[in-house]
Structure formats: structure tokens, C-alpha cells
Amino acid sequence: MSDSAGVKDVQAGKAPEIKGTTESELSAGDRQKIVTPEYMFFEAPRERAFITGSEAAKEAIRRSNVDVAISYPITPQSETMQQVGSLWAEGYVKEYFRGEEEIGVMSAIAGSSRAGARSMTATAGPGLMRGMEVIASWPGGRIPAVLLIMCRVVNAPLAIQPDNVELAYLLNSGLILFHGENQQDFFDYTMKAFIISERPEITLPVAVAVDGFFVTHARGYVSMPSKDIKLPPRDPYAEAVPAMDNENPPARLSRDAPIQKSNFISYQVHASWQQEVWAANERSRRYINKYMGGLIEVVNPDAEIMLIASGSAVSQSREAVRQAEEEHHTKIGLIKVRSLRPFPTPELREACKHAKRIIVPEFNYMGWLHREIVTALYGYSKAEIVPGPRVYGGMSMPTEMILQTIFPHKKFVF
Amino acid sequence: MQLKRYNIRMAGIGGQGVVTASHILSNGMVINGGESTLVPFFGSEKRMAPVESYVRIAIDKIYEIGEIIYPNVIMIFHPQVITHGKSYTMPFYSGLKQNGVVLINSDTPIPLQPDEVRELEERQARIHYLPATTMAREVGGTDLATNMAMVGAIASILGIPSMESLEQSVRERFLGKGFVVSGGTAALDNVIEKKFAKKEQLLKSNMAVISAAYQYAQDHGWAAKTEKASV
Numbered sequence: 001m002s003d004s005a006g007v008k009d010v011q012a013g014k015a016p017e018i019k020g021t022t023e024s025e026l027s028a029g030d031r032q033k034i035v036t037p038e039y040m041f042f043e044a045p046r047e048r049a050f051i052t053g054s055e056a057a058k059e060a061i062r063r064s065n066v067d068v069a070i071s072y073p074i075t076p077q078s079e080t081m082q083q084v085g086s087l088w089a090e091g092y093v094k095e096y097f098r099g100e101e102e103i104g105v106m107s108a109i110a111g112s113s114r115a116g117a118r119s120m121t122a123t124a125g126p127g128l129m130r131g132m133e134v135i136a137s138w139p140g141g142r143i144p145a146v147l148l149i150m151c152r153v154v155n156a157p158l159a160i161q162p163d164n165v166e167l168a169y170l171l172n173s174g175l176i177l178f179h180g181e182n183q184q185d186f187f188d189y190t191m192k193a194f195i196i197s198e199r200p201e202i203t204l205p206v207a208v209a210v211d212g213f214f215v216t217h218a219r220g221y222v223s224m225p226s227k228d229i230k231l232p233p234r235d236p237y238a239e240a241v242p243a244m245d246n247e248n249p250p251a252r253l254s255r256d257a258p259i260q261k262s263n264f265i266s267y268q269v270h271a272s273w274q275q276e277v278w279a280a281n282e283r284s285r286r287y288i289n290k291y292m293g294g295l296i297e298v299v300n301p302d303a304e305i306m307l308i309a310s311g312s313a314v315s316q317s318r319e320a321v322r323q324a325e326e327e328h329h330t331k332i333g334l335i336k337v338r339s340l341r342p343f344p345t346p347e348l349r350e351a352c353k354h355a356k357r358i359i360v361p362e363f364n365y366m367g368w369l370h371r372e373i374v375t376a377l378y379g380y381s382k383a384e385i386v387p388g389p390r391v392y393g394g395m396s397m398p399t400e401m402i403l404q405t406i407f408p409h410k411k412f413v414f
Numbered sequence: 415m416q417l418k419r420y421n422i423r424m425a426g427i428g429g430q431g432v433v434t435a436s437h438i439l440s441n442g443m444v445i446n447g448g449e450s451t452l453v454p455f456f457g458s459e460k461r462m463a464p465v466e467s468y469v470r471i472a473i474d475k476i477y478e479i480g481e482i483i484y485p486n487v488i489m490i491f492h493p494q495v496i497t498h499g500k501s502y503t504m505p506f507y508s509g510l511k512q513n514g515v516v517l518i519n520s521d522t523p524i525p526l527q528p529d530e531v532r533e534l535e536e537r538q539a540r541i542h543y544l545p546a547t548t549m550a551r552e553v554g555g556t557d558l559a560t561n562m563a564m565v566g567a568i569a570s571i572l573g574i575p576s577m578e579s580l581e582q583s584v585r586e587r588f589l590g591k592g593f594v595v596s597g598g599t600a601a602l603d604n605v606i607e608k609k610f611a612k613k614e615q616l617l618k619s620n621m622a623v624i625s626a627a628y629q630y631a632q633d634h635g636w637a638a639k640t641e642k643a644s645v
Contacts, residue, residue, distance in 0.1 A: 176553050218451060293538060312479055316477070316478055319478045395480070399478060413484070
């Protein structure tokens with residue numbers, strides 16, 4: 001690696017967090033060189049590997065200078081946090097333990113984050129539901145942390161397959177929510193999530209979701225920078241709410257709870273607090289644009305028929321776009337929604353200005369993305385916004401279902 | 415013109431190595447410089463229970479993930495998939511696309527119901543009967559190589575992956591990835607040497623079955639017929 005701008009050359013044994021440590025006591029993580037996020041994300045040479053989504057998450061965490069990782073098993077997430085455990089054994093993660101269950105894990109994440117440690121966990125489906133009580137309180141607690149989610153069925157009849165209805169429950173929680181398409185996204189979004197989460201003007205938890213099995217247990221090509229470099233450490237004193245220590249008392253919210261005040265003070269505190277949480281959520285746009293190439297990606301922007309999708313539905317849509325063009329000589333547009341919160345409202349209004357039909361393929365029954373899109377485009381588009389196609393219970397969507405919706409007069413499904 | 419991609423559904427019964435066959439075909443395609451994804455599908459793992467595996471192989475980029483609902487290639491590893499309905503997808507050709515390929519392991523054509531014959535004709539399906547188990551027994555010395563015959567024949571019919579890639583894939587499957595035969599092998603202790611000799615033997619007979627089935631499909635002109643198949 002060159003000593004180009006952006007690479008902070010921290011000599012082994014001289015990094016601030018390991019003062020007084022002798023060379024032989026250094027962990028693998030201590031030996032990694034700290035680089036700027038810009039260098040890590042854009043400049044560092046990358047090599048391609050054919051790995052599972054769980055392994056991609058592990059490799060992202062290896063390079064993210066993580067202090068605390070807390071696990072609790074649930075399919076299809078278990079493999080990821082198990083791999084993070086081996087990162088701890090190798091010395092890339094400072095603390096790692098298994099929590100009591102998800103409420104315990106999410107509470108412990110709140111505690112370790114408030115104490116200033118870069119903290120992460122991962123869960124899936126019913127585990128997310130169980131942890132939800134605490135997760136919903138993170139944004140108001142201004143907890144910078146990263147939550148990885150591997151979607152699976154949560155509603156009855158229960159299954160372990162990758163239905164992604166659980167993301168609907170997170171949309172109104174106040175946290176920042178990304179939905180990755182594949183293993184590469186899982187690697188990239190996870191590292192970027194730490195940096196976005198800890199920005200002083202944001203100071204919010206970031207959840208990175210992928211559809212279970214399709215991404216977590218399947219292999220795909222992932223380009224990664226060297227494992228000898230890592231992101232800079234968290235600076236908890238620069239954030240909107242400084243870390244708790246002997247000099248900084250707990251944030252006023254927990255020390256002096258509004259619930260102990262008169263109703264009217266309580267209402268006022270809640271209003272201003274939530275206003276600030278959502279304003280912070282919106283402020284993340286700047287960094288999503290900078291680090292992730294925007295809240296959306298657009299393929300064939302001039303097409304009259306536009307597909308809008310997130311997660312694995314994007315992969316199926318890409319194949320439908322390819323087949324529509326190669327075999328049916330029709331250009332179909334595709335908008336990949338990377339960020340669900342903040343939601344790309346202005347971006348979608350702009351990208352759909354010309355559209356005559358908008359099709360929203362989804363991997364869940366009730367179609368939360370369709371509702372979000374309808375809300376965003378209301379009054380801004382005359383296009384027909386088709387609710388579907390959809391698959392349920394974690395089935396994968398045959399490309400033919402998307403083609404059938406695009407070309408209603410041809411026969412694709414039988 | 416050769417097709418760029420095939421969506422393959424394999425159906426067989428537990429113990430036949432359907433999932434192994436899908437891994438060998440899939441990895442062979444990656445070794446060949448293409449792309450491939452696979453999803454196995456089975457209930458509790460036991461002999462004679464239905465097993466399916468879905469494999470996508472392509473010369474260029476594959477975006478899709480998950481099970482294949484509308485295959486253009488179907489491989490039936492055991493006649494009971496059809497005659498006893500040992501399958502997750504009934505009838506055995508459900509979802510088959512126009513001009514699709516069906517490769518069935520059976521010494522003789524299986525009598526089908528009139529409805530089934532009509533539907534297969536409507537789809538202009540190309541049905542090939544391969545005596546895979548007989549071939550495995552005669553060439554490889556064991557029924558267990560049935561899956562190898564199926565892999566060899568399908569590679570011959572589709573034209574991908576190449577025999578060299580398949581051989582490498584079988585080698586990686588049975589001898590471990592990145593295995594290189596070298597002089598150093600001689601230095602291995604007796605136990606490993608014995609084990610290695612056995613595995614090398616296994617590899618040889620598997621490759622013999624793959625080659626025989628590959629040639630069988632060539633001799634019967636099955637390869638030429640796939641040109642018109644559509645994705």
C-alpha cells in the first residue's frame with residue numbers, strides 16, 4: 001500500500017488505544033493500519049473473492065475497528081455472529097459475548113454504545129421482533145451502533161425463509177435503514193454504516209438488512225480491500241450526545257426522564273426530541289450520497305415502465321430487465337432503493353417524472369415498499385403504480401412473474 | 415448458436431447424490447469461467463425421499479437467486495420421481511419452458527399419461543432417456559455413480575461446462591480444493607496414502623462414467639437438438 005494521502009500511518013504500538021502495550025501483546029486488530037473512510041471505500045486496491053453473505057459481513061467487521069460485538073443465535077443470522085466470534089478469537093474485535101436473548105442483546109448494545117464503544121450485533125426475523133422494544137428506543141437515545149438484519153418470515157405460518165416483512169416494522173422507528181441486494185452490498189453497506197452512524201450531526205443507529213439465505217448462505221463475488229487496514233476508531237466525544245463517563249453524566253433523557261414531569265413538559269420534550277431524531281435521519285442523506293452513490297441507483301432512466309425494488313427483488317428485476325431487452329426488445333427501467341430510511345422521496349419523484357407504469361416487485365405479502373412509493377409519488381406522478389408482483393413466505397420470485405406484469409398480453413407463467 | 419444460460423431443475427431421491435451432482439455441475443461452470451448459482455431443496459435427509467436441486471449455469475452474469483420455478487432443463491435422476499410421484503414439483507415437468515430439455519434416467523421410455531404426453535408435446539419438450547444407473551454399474555462398478563452419468567450427459571447436451579472443467583470440479587469435490595498432485599505425495603504417511611489411493615480410484619471411475627455418458631449423448635445426437643431451446 002502506498003503512503004498516499006488519506007492513509008494515516010499509525011505505527012504498531014503507537015496507536016492511542018494501545019498505549020503502553022508491547023509488540024508481542026498486540027492483537028491482529030492492533031496491527032491493522034488505520035485509514036480514512038475515503039481511502040477504505042474508494043481508493044484502497046480491492047481483490048475479488050467468491051464468498052457467502054455471512055462471510056462478507058465478517059470481512060466488513062474485520063475492517064471496521066469494532067470494539068464490542070454481541071451475539072444471539074437465530075436462523076439465518078447465526079452463522080454471521082458465529083463468524084464474528086472467530087474474528088474476536090483472531091483479535092480483530094475487542095469484546096464479544098453471547099447475550100441472554102434479544103432484549104438483553106439490544107440493551108447491552110445501547111449500554112456499550114453510550115459508553116463510547118463502537119458496537120454491533122445481528123439478528124433475524126423473530127429475533128428482531130423480540131429486540132424491537134429496545135431497538136425502537138435506540139434512535140431517541142442517540143445510540144450510534146450497527147444492526148445487521150437477515151430477513152426471514154416473522155408472521156404465521158412461521159418459516160425460516162427470506163420473507164422481508166420485518167423491515168416494515170423498522171420504517172417508523174427513527175433508525176437509518178439500508179437494504180442490500182447482494183453479498184457485495186452487505187460488505188460495503190456494513191462498513192459505511194459505522195461511519196454514517198457516528199457522524200456528529202447524525203448520531204443514530206444504522207440497520208443494514210439483506211434477505212436471508214439468498215444473500216447470507218449463497219456465494220457471490222465480493223471485492224474487498226486488504227485486511228491489513230481498518231477504519232478509524234469511533235470518537236464518542238464528537239457526537240451529538242457525548243459518551244457517558246465519570247465526567248459526562250448520562251444524557252438528560254435518561255437522567256431526567258420526561259415521564260417524571262408534567263404532561264405538557266413531557267409532550268414538548270417528546271416533540272423536540274423526535275423532531276431532532278428525524279432531522280438527524282434526514283441529514284444522513286449527504287453521507288449516503290457521498291459514500292454509497294446515492295439513496296437509489298437507476299438503470300435505463302428513460303424507460304416508460306420502471307421497476308422499483310429493494311433487496312433480492314432488485315436481482316430478480318435486473319434479470320427481468322435483461323430478458324425484456326434481449327428477448328422482447330423493450331427497454332425497462334429499474335430503480336434500486338438502497339436506503340429505506342431516509343426514504344428517497346425527492347429522488348423517486350425526479351426519477352419517475354416520465355414514467356407511465358411503475359411496477360413494485362416485493363418479497364412479502366402486504367407490500368410495504370409499494371405503500372412507501374405511493375406516498376412519495378402522490379401528486380407528483382400520473383403513472384399507474386402496480387402493487388406487485390409479490391411472493392410470500394420467503395419464496396424466490398421467478399423472473400417470469402415480473403415479465404408477466406411488464407407484458408400482460410404475453411404468456412410467461414402457467 | 416450456443417445458449418448463454420440454462421436454468422436446471424434436478425429431481426431425484428435421497429442417496430442418489432442429486433445435490434452432489436448439482437455442486438459438481440455448478441462448480442464446473444465457475445471453473446469454466448462462467449457463473450453459476452445453486453439451491454438444494456429437501457426435507458429430512460433420508461434415502462428414497464424426494465430431493466431437488468436448482469442450478470443456474472451461464473456464460474455471462476447471473477443476477478437471479480433462489481429456486482427455479484420455470485426451468486428450461488429438467489433432470490430426473492430416478493424413474494420413481496415420475497412413476498411414484500417422488501418429487502416436490504408435480505408433474506415432473508411442471509414449469510418447463512417451451513423447447514426445454516428433459517433428461518430422464520431410465521433404460522426404457524416411461525409410459526406417461528395421455529395428458530402428460532400432450533402437455534409435453536405442446537411445450538415441444540425434448541425428452542432423452544439415459545440408462546444412467548446401468549451405465550454407472552457397468553462403467554463405474556457401482557450404482558452410486560448414477561449422478562456422474564447424469565452430469566456427463568447434461569454437459570454433453572448443453573455444451574457447457576467443458577469436460578476439462580468438470581474433471582477439475584470432480585477433483586475438487588473428492589480431493590479437496592486446490593489439490594495438486596506432486597512428488598510430495600510420496601512423502602505422505604501410509605494412512606493418508608491409502609486414503610489418497612482410494613480417492614484417486616474413486617475419481618478415475620467417476621470420470622470414466624462422466625465420459626461414457628457424455629459420449630452416449632453425443633452418439634445419440636442430443637447435443638445438436640438443444641440449439642433451439644429458449645430461456
